[in-house]
Amino acid sequence: MKLISYIFFIFFFIGSLFSQNKTDSLKYELKKTISDTSKVTILKNISVEYLYSNPDSSLFYINEAINIAKIINDKKGLAYSYNQLANVYVTIQNYEKSADNYKKSYDLFNDLDNNYGI
Secondary structure, three states, X not given: OHHHXXXXXXXXXXXXXXXXXXXXXXXXXXXXXXXXXXXXXXXXXXXXXXXXXXXXXXXXXXXXXXXXXXXXXXXXXXXXXXXHHHHHHHHOOOHHHHHHHHHHHHXXXXXXXXXXXX
């Protein structure tokens, strides 16, 4: 039993390190990026990385992505961002807000004729 606990701890620890490195890399890319469309994508990806480990941070980053996507009228980025926002709300068990955001995402993907996002 002790061996199984030890192996589980090692895998968890290694997974945490890789996730942190990816988040750090994304934040670095965000600082370098000039394109607002790319910023939306990177912010969404940071939100994905924080989804289970830190839902509050995930919510912060996806709201930033949504704000930028609205300003630049990036419908595709907005559709993916609403989908991620819905995922965050599922994680924090706010199913009503989750359903609202899945619907927003679905409607935008339909407008874009993007069946992949649906």
